[in-house]
Amino acid sequence: MKFEVTILGNSSATPIFNRNPTSQILNINESLLMIDCGEGTQQQLLLYGIKYNRIHHIFISHLHGDHFFGLIGLISSMNLNGRTRPLKLFGPKNLLEILQIQLKYSDTRLAFELEFVALDPNNTGLIYETRDYTVETIPLNHRIPCTGFIFREKQRLRKILKEKVEPLNIPAEYYPLIKKGIDYVDKSGKTYKAIDLTTDPDVPRSYAYCSDTLMDDGYIKYLTKIDTLYHEATFMHDMLDRAKETHHTTASEAATIAKNVGAKTLLIGHFSARYKDLAPLLAEARTVFEETYIAKQGETFEI
Amino acid sequence: MKFEVTILGNSSATPIFNRNPTSQILNINESLLMIDCGEGTQQQLLLYGIKYNRIHHIFISHLHGDHFFGLIGLISSMNLNGRTRPLKLFGPKNLLEILQIQLKYSDTRLAFELEFVALDPNNTGLIYETRDYTVETIPLNHRIPCTGFIFREKQRLRKILKEKVEPLNIPAEYYPLIKKGIDYVDKSGKTYKAIDLTTDPDVPRSYAYCSDTLMDDGYIKYLTKIDTLYHEATFMHDMLDRAKETHHTTASEAATIAKNVGAKTLLIGHFSARYKDLAPLLAEARTVFEETYIAKQGETFEI
Numbered sequence: 001m002k003f004e005v006t007i008l009g010n011s012s013a014t015p016i017f018n019r020n021p022t023s024q025i026l027n028i029n030e031s032l033l034m035i036d037c038g039e040g041t042q043q044q045l046l047l048y049g050i051k052y053n054r055i056h057h058i059f060i061s062h063l064h065g066d067h068f069f070g071l072i073g074l075i076s077s078m079n080l081n082g083r084t085r086p087l088k089l090f091g092p093k094n095l096l097e098i099l100q101i102q103l104k105y106s107d108t109r110l111a112f113e114l115e116f117v118a119l120d121p122n123n124t125g126l127i128y129e130t131r132d133y134t135v136e137t138i139p140l141n142h143r144i145p146c147t148g149f150i151f152r153e154k155q156r157l158r159k160i161l162k163e164k165v166e167p168l169n170i171p172a173e174y175y176p177l178i179k180k181g182i183d184y185v186d187k188s189g190k191t192y193k194a195i196d197l198t199t200d201p202d203v204p205r206s207y208a209y210c211s212d213t214l215m216d217d218g219y220i221k222y223l224t225k226i227d228t229l230y231h232e233a234t235f236m237h238d239m240l241d242r243a244k245e246t247h248h249t250t251a252s253e254a255a256t257i258a259k260n261v262g263a264k265t266l267l268i269g270h271f272s273a274r275y276k277d278l279a280p281l282l283a284e285a286r287t288v289f290e291e292t293y294i295a296k297q298g299e300t301f302e303i
Numbered sequence: 304m305k306f307e308v309t310i311l312g313n314s315s316a317t318p319i320f321n322r323n324p325t326s327q328i329l330n331i332n333e334s335l336l337m338i339d340c341g342e343g344t345q346q347q348l349l350l351y352g353i354k355y356n357r358i359h360h361i362f363i364s365h366l367h368g369d370h371f372f373g374l375i376g377l378i379s380s381m382n383l384n385g386r387t388r389p390l391k392l393f394g395p396k397n398l399l400e401i402l403q404i405q406l407k408y409s410d411t412r413l414a415f416e417l418e419f420v421a422l423d424p425n426n427t428g429l430i431y432e433t434r435d436y437t438v439e440t441i442p443l444n445h446r447i448p449c450t451g452f453i454f455r456e457k458q459r460l461r462k463i464l465k466e467k468v469e470p471l472n473i474p475a476e477y478y479p480l481i482k483k484g485i486d487y488v489d490k491s492g493k494t495y496k497a498i499d500l501t502t503d504p505d506v507p508r509s510y511a512y513c514s515d516t517l518m519d520d521g522y523i524k525y526l527t528k529i530d531t532l533y534h535e536a537t538f539m540h541d542m543l544d545r546a547k548e549t550h551h552t553t554a555s556e557a558a559t560i561a562k563n564v565g566a567k568t569l570l571i572g573h574f575s576a577r578y579k580d581l582a583p584l585l586a587e588a589r590t591v592f593e594e595t596y597i598a599k600q601g602e603t604f605e606i
Contacts, residue, residue: 014380017349039376040343046320063408065379073342073372077317094408101404105366105397107447144410 001029001132003153003205005230006300008044010269012212012234012248013066020044020297021066022211022270024230025055026151029132034058035149035209041070042077048298053083057128059135060091061211062121062146068095072102079110086113090127090135092145093118121145124222138222140213142247148219150226152206158198165197205303208263211270214244215253220261228303229263230295232270236284251281255288265303269295304332304435306456306508308533309603311347313572315515315537315551316369323347323600324369325514325573327533328358329454332435337361338452338512344373345380351601356386360431362438363394364514365449371398375405382413389416393430393438395448396421424448427525441525443516445550451522453529455509461501468500508606511566514573517547518556526564531606533598534560535573539587554584558591568606572598 004027009020021038025045032055034041045052052074060068068091078087089095096116103110117127121139128135133153140146157179165178170192174184177194184192208223211232223229234248243250249257251268258266266289271278278294285292293301307330312323324341328348335358337344348355355377363371371394381390392398399419406413420430424442431438436456443449460482468481473495477487480497487495511526514535526532537551546553552560554571561569569592574581581597588595596604 013383015346015349015376020346039373040346043318043323043343043346046318063405065376065405065409065411069372069376069379069405070342073318073368076368076372080316092408098405098408102366102368102372102401105395105401105447106368108368144408 001153001156001202003028003207003303004300005207005228005267005303006048006050007267007269007295007297008041008048009038010271010295010297011038011066012232012270012272014273015040016273018297019271019273021069023070024209024295025050026207028151028153031056031130031132033151036061036067036211037069037071037074038066039069039073042074044297045074052078053081053085055087057088057090059149059209060089060095061140061148061209062142062144063092063094063098064142064144064212067212068098071095072099075099075110075114076106076108079108079112083112086115088115088117088128090117090119092121092147119147121147136222138208138210138219140210140219141216142212142214146212148208148210148213150206150208150222152225153204155204156201158194158201160198168192170197207303210257212248214247215249215257220257223257223261223263226261226263228265228267228301229258229261230267230269231257233268233281233285234270234272236275236281251285252288255285255292258292259289263289264291265301266292267295267301268292304456304459304505306331306510306606307603308510308531308570308606309351309353310570310572310598310600311344311351312341313574313598313600314341314369315535315573315575317576318343319576321600322574322576324372326373327512327598328353329510331454331456334359334433334435336454339364339370339514340372340374340377341369342372342376345377347600348377355381356384356388358390360391360393362452362512363392363398364443364451364512365445365447366395366397366401367445367447367515370515371401374398375402378402378413378417379409379411382411382415386415389418391418391420391431393420393422395424395450422450424450439525441511441513441522443513443522444519445515445517449515451511451513451516453509453511453525455528456507458507459504461497461504463501471495473500510606513560515551517550518552518560523560523564526560526566529564529566531568531570531604532561532564532566533570533572536571536584536588537573537575539578539584554588555591558588558595561595562592566592567594568604569595570598570604571595 008023011019231254233251237252311326314322534557536554
């Protein structure tokens, strides 16, 4: 099953030359989920050839502009490009009011349903579930209410070994049972163990998104069994005071979190405009956690 | 005196690859005025090296998203980059509410004064005046209230001919009078005609901005003494029905207007996403009005 994230923007606060504000596209089994939507996100989608009407759901972490100013434009363009498929939008409760007032004054009536799910930043846990994956929220610690997200693949069924089942002429309608681990008994009463007819399913993977936040146990405790952790790293650690003051994290802190929660991979992003060169941020994080990567615009990371 | 316009975006409705939504920077004697501000305008300013805190005033024509979705991001970035100089904003009255709700929920307090001037789309005439120029509004005919703008240099004073005044030892405090055309009389009672000591001032120039609109005498009658006319040309003339239906103009209509009002130059923009190649639009307009140019992104046109 495909499970990968494409970075559309990695700048904090303001766009700078070649770095756009935050947005990501998560592809889970060809279902496209957007996380945050800074200004210019629709232009980034054009640049990287991602059709915006393929996006199923959008998740907005908080109402600082660098995480949502691109949303009204994206929604408008979806509408102008003939979207009819509903769009599910998860975000802070006041986000809907911001969108509605702009739709009202521009005299826009959406031709698709905008299903809005208001996130309660004080609640955590499951907010959405499909056949393939779940989405949980975690409480980040920022200057305004802010929500992180954990996307987890569901446990898949066992995988049928065709070379084992086909010679036995097992009717196809038994396959779903065998995949679930139920043994097959043929007409003569002979039992074939499901475990012998199948292989183990892939281990479910998970992706956690933590931006923007102060380093804080309040959300770190939820980062269990995370494969890829995306964590903001707005500053180098020599600016720890500034990071705390502005409720952000340093590269070294992000790496410490990844190490402590046992993540396999860390992606860092949301870089301050003061860093023209990102290599020092990467180097700092790697001294703590080797498997760190820059969440570089246009790059896709398999989870 | 410098009087030029730089194009930041020329796309209608939605951005497409390499074409951003509408925005322009007018430089009048180093005073920078922005006209419209579609999504991604602040990124365009970065791309073309225009510091956004140099912008004095912003004029928004109407509340379709492709003309204002970039404004809240630009204002936020001005604030984050330490602007203290007041920003004067002219736009439809509901624009302020749209900005304020986003500033409120993002917990942003601007460190500079945002002086908002609500435009009444039913009124026309002078809305702003400085030592160097005037701004008038004209009533465009679009699906929602929409205002066009005419920027006119003021009549300048006559220009002193140094080679004429210096040999006469005329005290410098008389120069302003001579520039106004007042003759100089020296101590012996001899009169020197101002007209002989000066040359004619430059002829004042003017720039008119008409987007978005149906071709309509209601505003065309105000396009008097226009040097450079910017006019939307969303469609080719074979799509006249679609242009009328959506309250837009064709390239050939824009050229007809430029010809009829006696403009010196026509810039066309606000092109539909359906036109990958803009050459046919230019060719169509030039069959009617030779001095037509594409309002190409990143290009600066002297007025």
